[in-house]
Amino acid sequence: MKAPQNKWVIATIAMALLLTTPLWVLVSFLFEPGNENWHHLVDNLLPEYIINSLWLMLGVSIGTLTLGLSTAWLISQYDFFGKKVLHWALLLPLAMPAYIIAYTYTGLLEFEGPVQSFLRTLFSAQTVNLWFPEIRSLPGAIVMLSLVLYPYVYLLARTAFSGNTQQVIHASRTLGAGPYRRFFKVALPMARPAVVAGLTLALMETLADFGTVQYFGVPTFTTGIYRTWTGFGDTTTTAQLSLILLVFVTILIAIELWSRKKAEYFSQGNKSDTQPTPILSGLKGRLAFIICLIPVSLGFIVPAAQLLAWSIQTAETGFNAEFLTLIWNSFHLAAITALVAASIALMLAYAQRVQNRPVTRLSLRIVTLGYAIPGTVIAVAVMIPFAWLDNTVDSWMRSTFDVSTGLLLSGTLFALVFAYIFRFLSISLQTVESGLKQIKPSMDESARTLGASRWNILVKIHLPLLNRSLLVAFLLVFVEVLKELPTTLILRPFNFNTLSVRAYEMASDERLADAGLPALLIVLTGLVPVILLSKAIGKRHV
């Protein structure tokens, strides 16, 4: 009886070790002595990096929680004009890369931009200069990141506020609790694990963000890592800095785990919610509509409109058949990665369900660390072991068979997809895990008594029940890969371009107008699955 159980444990550990190869490559740098760059960094920059990163995380926490929770609450609790559309439209900012939104808002709000220039025609230049906030600043970066990352909180909180929680919220109403108490005393504590999970995703992405903070001139850990590499050409210090970043992340994950501890009691039943939600009409309805419209407008409509304007500006020269290739490249890369990530996440989460031991739990947590590591660092950490493997195989083949195999994996899409998986597995794993938790263990037990094997249970019972979680996992990774830049840039094969590479090349050359079209196409390509899937989720929900 023991052997088959160990099989799951061993498979989990093996999978985790394999997937986290890049992490071990980074850790290996820890044993190199700190050099003069390291000391220079500690003396001059590290405190600033840490302080800025902490402020950024704090700000983004407040931003994403405010936007994500208020909208999730309104959408899950009330009925009002526009809710049907806002329900999925609130997810749209997910399709907007953070650095792109930063560019568009800078274009609009900077000192030289149309908004400030217009204001200067109304008021004195001095008044405007004095009162208009500088967009390219730490607060600016917080706003930008919050606008594109709040959907994580929204998505997870919305689900957590409905279903079983809804019944308890009703109960609190019968006990005389007004909206304020219902939210803070009942709904929020109950949804806490989901909210913390969403927040963790947002914060990990914040830590990994390079484009926005770099453009806004906010020195954070990630820009520091980058600068150490490009400025000093020092891989060792770069890796060591990245590991410090991982300490931040580990703390985040520890908090998340702690918050999840009680989650099991919370998701007792899985009662679907058929009771109608109260209708907000008149002023209240309009207010709810506006509250939900704000994040959609600021996180999606306004930047998308700016991108559209830029695209039109460059339309004659901008669009050609090459874009079809770019779209196809981006799309199939994202789809493959999302599919593989969802499969792996399902296997890992299921293995943990079968064999919930400290060692499997630890394996699963380590696998999720990749999400907070900046893409550039991941790319390098993937490049090194792959090239080593290729070269080792090559030299062995040469000496034994006198055949050169050259580079087998380096510079292929395999290496790229592997890097994506390392970076984004966290998202699919979180989603699938929480989905799996909703399925009662008695379901497994009853299936086993009917003679089903573990595999059979997975395929026949869990897969159909997990449908929705898997769809969400797929969607989130798909959109992330679509937006992903640094890893793609470094690891891609010859003559292989994606939309994000094109957008970046234009933007980094300060040709924002030319970056408009590829950026808009990223958003549009990401939009299709966002809308399709949120419809699918919606249907299943009713």
Add this chain to the structure above:
Amino acid sequence: MKHLWIGLMTVIFSLPVNASAEEVNVYSARKEQLIKSILDRFEKQSGIKVNLITGKADALLKRIESEGANTPADVLITTDAGRLHRAKTAGVLQAAITPDIEQIVPSNLQDPEHYWIGLTTRSRIIVYAKDRVQASELSTYEALSEPKWKKRLCIRSSNNIYNQSLVASMIVHQGEKATEAWAEGLVKNFARKPKGGDRDQIKAVAAGQCDIAVVNTYYLAQMLNGKDQEQRKAAEKVAVFWPNQKDRGAHINISGIAITKAAKNKDNALELIRFLLTTEAQTWYAEVNNEYPVIKEAPLSKTLKSWGEFHSDALNLNALGKHNSEAVRIMDRAGWR
């Protein structure tokens, strides 16, 4: 399920590096838009297929390093001399530039040990607001740290390689100590925290947030020739000042090319370099990207011509790479973020 996986794997592996007869593999830190069409022209003329990956210089360098002897890369193109020097130091290049190529290009724009060669040059210049600053108030890079420019200067972040190179050249000419004092003075003159790119600095000058800025020539030239009305208007509000004309000359940098140690298509690579130094290719560069050609035969773009002749720093650009780390540390200590 099995079919799915087989299909998946086929797609993933479907893009291996296929070795055709005549080809050259290019790792380029120059953006695809700024190089693709000239490479296409080379492909048509020579019949040699060009495979291209673009990316950031350091990443490409790292990739060549870790791919080792099996790297597919034949040539590395960068947009600054410092990175070429770094690649040379890392031992991934070979001293393959032949004399027939070297004689075309001025000697300060190439590596004396034949590792790399410049393709185009650009200068880092001072621009000033026509309505608020007189050209006579400006003189040298050094003078930018004078207190009279307090809160009047815009310059981008020290993360930027062009700033790093400029400071590296200061180190060579003035020594470390003087450079650090200069950097500290410069930081005091910043009108705002360094942010955005070179175009943003020009826009800030045009909008009145600062009076002078330090930028690369081609950014200003592109703004003047771009489709964006606002940018053109902004660029027209500023004027060009060539610094240090009375002494060493304006700081310049190159975009350059080198052949990797493991190059399997060395001859094709040399062929490519020769092509990139033809009048045809150099003219294209000058015209499309408003950069200065490295050969005299190629004409300047209209905009560059209008800025007139200038005297450039004759420092061998290897020095920029050598002093890059020092430059970064100095800027860090001076609080230049």
Add this chain to the structure above:
Amino acid sequence: MSKLTVHQIISAHKENQVLNHIDLTLKEGEIGCLLGPSGCGKTTLLMCIAGLQPVQGGEIYLDGQLISSKNFQLATEQRNIGMVFQDYALFPHMTIEKNIAFGIPGLNRKERKQRINQLLDLVGLTGFNTRYPHELSGGQQQRIALARALAPKPDILLLDEPFSGLDVELRELLAHEVRSILKTEGITALMVTHNQNEAFAIADSVGVMKDGKLLQWDTPYNIYHQPAHPFIADFIGQGALIEGTVCDCHQVLTQLGLLKTSLPFGATIGDKVSVLVRPDDIRHNDESDWQLEVTNRAFRGSHFLFTLKLPDGEHVLCMSHSHHDHPVGTKIGIELEMDHAIAFPHQKGDTDESFTKLMENN
């Protein structure tokens, strides 16, 4: 004056009329119970009273004050109602004490403590203050849910299938307990269930609902003995409908002989009617000459329930002592013990068939 008045309530959900002109009233301290199969609208009615569901017509008054109408819906939290949910809906992140205290934030610390302990005593869970809901059994959670709902001294307590998650023995026990608690506290309550035993155990008045209509609102005794609708006769208790012919205004001729009944509205002499025969209307007596064939028998521990075949093929039920076992196929003697039969307008044959099935299931 009545505590709760529900007047002509209409409620619809997506073009589906769930409640169709419902009327009912509860007096102060009265315990009412709505019975009906699932989907009959009974829970919806409860939700309308709780204010968790809008009404499309009619009015609901609590203490004479309008709380729901087509154009007005007083917020649930302002109604001063208590509610016990089917799955208890206890706050999983709060202790028992905090759960109960949730509805009485207005009291000071001492009063609150007092009330909590009083309620815990009342529901027999003294000392459970600091436990968490997940540490309690289903029955205990149920009692806590009751205590929590009672804490704010609601004007009316609504119970939505409160015992459905419990095992059968516990159900009736708790139902009696809850009744005594409600009576002690003098609480007006309305419960919803599909289990008649619970309903009879707890309620002063019982209503039977079907397809969004309230068919009858009466005492448990009358609901059982004088069902106003064949569906109620069917749903409540056991029994069979047999065919009869109206003889005069007081009697109907059936296979069981001439039975005394009150006739359905509009029936005239010679009309066919359906007559309800309960198992306790027919007594088994070995001595009797009136013999009928046993077609089915069910041992119920304290008694046997025989299905007997009448000469024309109709079936009736008969209860006997548990020692009187007779195999299927034999004939047993019976006698009638029925002072007043209930007659309904004639039911179609197919109804009879499904009815028989249902009867045998009971």
